[in-house]
Amino acid sequence: MTGYVKNGFFDSGLELLEGMDEGMKLVAYNALISGYVHRGLHREALEMVRRMVSNGIELDAFTYPSVIRACATSGLLQFGKQVHAYALRRQDFSFHLDNSLVSLYYKCNKFVEARAIFDKMRAKDLVSWNALLSGYVSSGHIGEAKLLFKEMEEKNILTWMIMISGLADNGFGEEGLRLFSCMRKEGFEPCDYAFSGAIKSCAVLGAYCNGQQFHAQLVKIGFDSSLSAANALITKYAKCGVVEEARRVFITMPCQDSVSWNALIAALGQHGHGAEAVGVYEEMLKEGIKPDRITFLTVLTACSHAGLVDQGREYFDSMETVYCIPPGADHYSRLIDLLCRSGRFTEAESVIKSLPFEPTSQIWEALLSGCRVYGNMELGIIAAEKLFELIPEHDGTYMLLSNMYAATGKWEEAARVRKLMRDRGVKKELACSWIEVETQVHKFLVDDTSHPEAEAVYKYLQELGKEMRRFGYVPDTNFVLHDVESDGHKQDMLITHSEKIAVAFGLMKLPPGRAIRVFKNLRTCGDCHNFFIYLSRVVQREIVLRDRKRFHHFRNGECSCGNFW
DNA sequence: ATAGGGTTAG
Structure with a gap:
């Protein structure tokens, strides 16, 4: 039986079961069930x-x-709980069971229950500790995870993988890469799964050259056709701003799964190639691959970034009617985003009114950022008020609202929002941009002079600023949110925005003709966006900027986002 | 004889 199911011959396994003595069947069933689970066939x-x-x-x-x-x-928490109860009633205890329960409860966000089971275990082995580590990581408790990882004396390759991938997921790309090389130094040969953690770290960082080295190593070992590694590569190339490479990885894979398709659609969508993303989605359907809830998230985002409103709306409606996938809050927020981006606020409002659940913060956020683009104060304020109730600690709401007031010249109102933010002790997340030169990542903050070549970069940036002004660029001081009196000082503050510093550094360091790829942790500011539009024409270079939401490709005086972001 | 901790898409 084990021979059959480990090789995927389930029909032969079922046949074997038929003719088996009753006394043997329990073990046979167990082998079958385990076989199904290992192949991901959970329903079976x-x-x-x-x-x-x-x-x-x-x-x-x-x-x-x-x-x-x-x-x-x-994600079948209820079913799992029943099995747990059944085992308790029968007084069947084993730490295999407990280990799997820890994982179950963590994956279903039941932290207290998971921890209680872990604490009650009288014998713990490496698997138990890995389960706890994985629980910490997946619930975003990265600080606890780091401590635990340090304390664990015994580690296996899974321990390393959980930690590396977890670091990447929580935005610690550099630490992820460091840990990956530590792991190899300690004598652990990475498998294809382990490589994907390192590649994901590169994706987070936008470290194109670093990632290419891993790609080369994968080819050398023969892992480049592995699903987990190749899927990670698609995302890595996309997140580094090179969509063509992402597509090439997809095409050269011997076979793709739904994750690969989703990754490619997401890649095209993030870069504003909405029509192509939709084309790939249609192709996926033709290939007979079933779209899942993530496919729809990526397709809706792609439609939104490219302004394909009616098409997006159709896809949204098809979720339930054709594919029996009830749209979640995340799908609704994409729909709201889609509608607002083309100014269809009445439609957006009626969607919100007819929601089958209470609107979540992400839905109000989508509405608010749509309102920003169109300067729709009335609706924007309603959305902001809801957000102040639901997530008062979130800095983005204050920034967006204050920005909107400032853009319409309502300075007192803008100041009032910023005061509210201060009074409530809400801290603005520090803006930061970075760029990879050779295999080194250089990071810059606003007004940051800590970089060894800071002085030269600032001087160069000042010159660029003057030159751009000669070509018609006018600094837009509406994007300065500090309380600064004089206009001259405001302009100084604009020139030191982190994304401008990083781009200037790239211009200084990268060979002529090479695209400048810069990354930012927050959304890009309107003045920088405008600046790069001029810059791309004057220096005749492609500038690629990845911000929190999407990619901007500046080429010859135009941006791929069409000024909507 | 059969078991637990992991990977890739947003």
């Missing part, structure tokens, strides 16, 4: 559990971990 695994029970065979200590794992990966 749970179906087999039902069949087993209805044939009068009770689950045993070998069945539970497989079943719990199936529940954990498909």
